[in-house]
Amino acid sequence: MVKKSTKTAAIALTAATLLLGATACGSKNNDNNTNTGNAGTNAGTNAGTNAGTNAGASDEKVTINFQNIYPDPATPSYKMLHAIVDQYQKDHPNVKIELESMNTDQQKLKLKTQAASNTVPDITIVNPSAQLQPYLKVLAPLNDMIDKNGLKDTFQKGLLDYYSADGNTYALPDGNNIEVVYYNKDLFAQAGITAPPTTFDEFLADVKALRAKNITPIAEGEKDSWTGSFLFMNILLRTNNGPGFLKDVNDGKKTFKDPAFIEAVTAMQDLIQAKAFEEGATSIDYNTGGNIFKTGKAAMMIMGTWETGAVDSSAVGPKVGVFKFPTVNGKGDPDEFMLAPGSAFAVSANSKHLQATKDFLNYFMTEMPKKQFELKNAVGSGQIITGDFKAAGYSQLAQDVLEMFKSQKGGDIAFDNTMKPAIAQAHLSSIQNMFVQKVDPAAVAAEHQSAFDANK
Amino acid sequence: MNVLKVPARTIAVFVLPCLLIYIGLVFVPIIVSVYDSTLNWDGINTAKHIGIDNFKTMFAHDANFWPAVRHTLMYAVFSMLEIPICLFVAALMNRYVKKANTLVSIYFVPVILSTVIIGQLWKTVYNPAEMGGMLNGILNSIGLDSWTRSWLTEPKIAMYCLYVVSLWQYFGYHLLIQFTGVQNIPQEVYEAAKIDGAEGFKSDWYITYPMAVPIFKISIVLAFIGSLQSFDLVWVMTGGGPAHATDTIATLMYTSSFSSNQYGYGSAIATFLVVMCLVVTVIINAVFKKVEAKYS
Known part of the structure; x- marks a missing residue:
């Protein structure tokens, strides 16, 4: 009997630990919840502090989750994505970019669930105008980021308006x-x-x-x-x-x-x-x-x-x-x-590495038009691409x-x-x-x- | 339980994890969705309590709701009508076919195919002739040109085309269940009946059918609940279209929740579906209790 009761106790203990684990996770989520409540203010302060610490310790290990809608290796978009990400990881050994690729409909559904449970990945995909509206509170404004390296001016005039609200730009389109x-x-x-x-x-x-x-x-x-x-x-x-x-x-x-x-x-x-x-x-x-x-x-x-x-x-x-x-x-x-106006890259307001994520996205968007041009995928780019399309081998239709x-x-x-x-x-x-x-x-x-x- | 000589406490401990998972995965979501059905919620932002307004909209104002209910119920009726036929075929096979198991396995093949494959397959059957539709091709070749049509896109017949596919898909499934039921009827009963002069169809009528009632009931309940939840086949073949002409309750629930972003309203439809499933299951059980009492 003694043996039996110890067994019961052991099981009870295990169950209790599991439960504790669950509640611990729960409270963590709660913290996140309060964060989103003040997404606007937090984004500002986070950006500031993160930038400071990042500059001090640039070898800090950073993992960025990058949800995207380019799952098909045969497409130029896939090649573009992987080429830029690989290059960035080579240049920044401390940054690891985890790609989560799925098709458009799956991503739309997944993001809805993630937004409801406050687990939006660092970078995700959103759609313009009315479809962007419900997500504003879980996204970080990118105003400071698009001013860096002249990124803002690479976009076609007026295009970013479809991804902006109340003077803030929330996402950067992959095409138009x-x-x-x-x-x-x-x-x-x-x-x-x-x-x-x-x-x-x-x-x-x-x-x-x-x-x-x-x-x-x-x-x-x-x-x-x-x-x-x-x-x-x-x-x-x-x-x-x-x-x-x-x-x-x-x-x-x-x-x-x-x-x-x-x-x-x-x-x-x-x-x-x-x-x-x-x-x-x-x-x-x-x-x-x-x-x-x-x-x-x-x-x-x-x-x-x-x-x-x-x-x-x-x-x-x-x-x-x-x-x-x-x-x-x-x-x-x-x-x-x-x-x-295409689907667009947005950054989660909850991102643990907000500044690192913004830095990466800035690099990504700056490189994208060049890569698209090389991969003969420049038709429908949201960014201004200049170059000799004929010499680059673009078809008559594309021209x-x-x-x-x-x-x-x-x-x-x-x-x-x-x-x-x-x-x-x-x-x-x-x-x-x-x-x-x-x-x-x-x-x-x-x-x-x-x-x-x-x-x- | 006493045979095992294990104290109830221990049994409780071992049952508990399973029970908790079951409650967590089945009952909690149902309760949450009942709660959600009182909300005006887009699934992301703050929800607003609106009491039973969603149900009012559903019953009184949504022009797509009652047709969807009708389609779903028709689905159920057709699936249930199939089962007596299955039982009849099973009885015949049991008596006349020697290696009936092989035949049952062949009938069973559509069940193991994925619904998506079946949907695509039947789409090519129903396609217009210019897209290589098989059915129209056959009609053309036997001179019935006037019968050809675009089966899946004519609002009045599209739903019936879906019923046919579903009946084809599940025929083998119910046949297998009925066949097993028929096989399990003890041979002695038939022998005794033979002495009393009942053979062939007469013995089917007085022995096979009454004794197959419990198995028959299982098939009916399965067919009914399966039809109420019909979603995948409809989604693959027509997407509920054209213009809601083939919507079932489940596809309407999906489009309301995920395409129209009305989670609260979608949950209201889900609640209706759960209640309907429960009510009808209770009714079916009550009916069969009477039937079984009559025959045993």
């Missing part, structure tokens, strides 16, 4: 893209189309000419629903005669029942009813949709310029040209584009796209970057619905308005 129309010159020729369309009526006529030859006019992966919205927003950018429609709605100056919005819905519907998209588009995911174009089974793809590299290296690469989205009913300026960036006069950003997530979801499913049934444009407008009113 515009929406263009890629087209297959061979298929256009087969349908007897001689020049890319410049008006929506010409565009519709081309769609019908392609259909008449049994060619799918536009490849669209509408299962992922943002794709259709991205196209729709480009039409809206034209019918509204310029950018800012959603901003006006948010500011209460316009409603979704505005004629510009209804005109855009009507135009979108005309496109769908003219069978502009492949059959069953709403069950085709984004990648498959892209492949329909890249294997020469569709004549056009209306997408962000981030696709340039993939289109270039696909089977149809040499046959592909690019044009600006046409005017709609005589409205809009083709030099205004749907803009897609044409880069030319469009130069003529770019601003534009709008995606719906879900401007509106609250719940409104964006209602919008996405409303647009997706247009692909499967004919709708009354006024009803679509009403649907948007009621979602907006319910989630203001």
Whole structure:
């Protein structure tokens, strides 16, 4: 019996230790919690003190967790990331950078959980504007850091605004893209189309000419629903005669029942009813949709310029040209584009090595444009890259796209970057619905308005 | 327990860790999610208590909620309707097929495939003909061109296409359960019945089916709860689209929580799902208690 009771005691002791361990961790987390409460003030003081200590003891071992969305070794982004990180670790033997690579959707989910439990990694990935808003309190402002080494001036004018709030910049984008129309010159020729369309009526006529030859006019992966919205927003950018429609709605100056919005819905519907998209588009995911174009089974793809590299290296690469989205009913300026400011690197306000992390990110962002240029991944860079693209071996398509960036006069950003997530979801499913049934444009407008009113 | 001659205290100590883990991983999350369902919360920032407003929205204002419930219940009904067929096939196999085990194993293959693979496979079956869809290809080749359609993107039929895949996927699973049940019925009973003049379908009706009721019940409960939670297949094949036409409760819960950032509302849907599971399980048990009492 004695033996038995000692056993019980031992088990109880072990359990108690485990519990103690748990509570210890718990209290540590609590400390972190209070830290975030004063993220603003702490960030300032931390930066100061850390900088001081770091300068004194630069051989202090530092580990930086770097969450990123470049998991695929075949992509230039992956190569760029690893080249810069390796170089930095070589130059700073005391700094160890731990990469945590995963795909975009996983990262979005993971960061949500981490933000809720205050365990955001030192460097993480966030998205611009409306999608950045909820995370502000867990991120450190980077104002002091971007002033160092002239980093701020490497970014395209106005781009950092999408990552700023109340005069603070919270994240640095990995790119900035515009929406263009890629087209297959061979298929256009087969349908007897001689020049890319410049008006929506010409565009519709081309769609019908392609259909008449049994060619799918536009490849669209509408299962992922943002794709259709991205196209729709480009039409809206034209019918509204310029950018800012959603901003006006948010500011209460316009409603979704505005004629510009209804005109855009009507135009979108005309496109769908003219069978502009492949059959069953709403069950085709984004990648498959892209492949329909890249294997020469569709004549056009209306997408962000981030696709340039993939289109270039696909089977149809040499046959592909690019044009600006046409005017709609005589409205809009083709030099205004749907803009897609990229995902961006942000630093956790809770980072144990805030200053070291900022120093690294500063180096990383300074090196990034150079590496991107070398890796022929300069199309869609958020930073100004100068150099002889032709001599560096960039394709004609890439050069044409880069030319469009130069003529770019601003534009709008995606719906879900401007509106609250719940409104964006209602919008996405409303647009997706247009692909499967004919709708009354006024009803679509009403649907948007009621979602907006319910989630203001 | 007394057979082991171990004091209850010791048993308690050994059971405790498991029990704690179970409570921590099952009951605590359920309670937390019930609590969360009273919040207006984006999952990151400070939450606001709004009482039962989420439930009001869910029951009265969300145009996508009741269709999702309907889709889910239909899912359950179809899955449960499959089980009598499984039992029937199992009884036939038990009587007429010599090496029935091989056949059962073959039927079981879809169950061990990952749902993602099954989803992709059936997507290529349902695809439009121009994308190489097999079903449409067959219809075209036998002259039924007018029957071809884009199966997964027509709101009215997309859901039924998903039911079919699910039935195909789980047929082998329930067949295996029923077959095992049928095999376990003692042979003597049949012999006795034979003497009394009951053979073939008659013995099935009076012996096999009544004695398979307990196993039948297991399949029904499994099919029902499995259908209520149906998510993966729908997610892979249609993502709940087009425009919520194939949403189930679980996919609606997912999009509300993670795409619309309405954690509180998502939790309200989760709470509804838990309650529904519990209620229906209780009902099924009560019904079968009566059925079993009748036959034993």
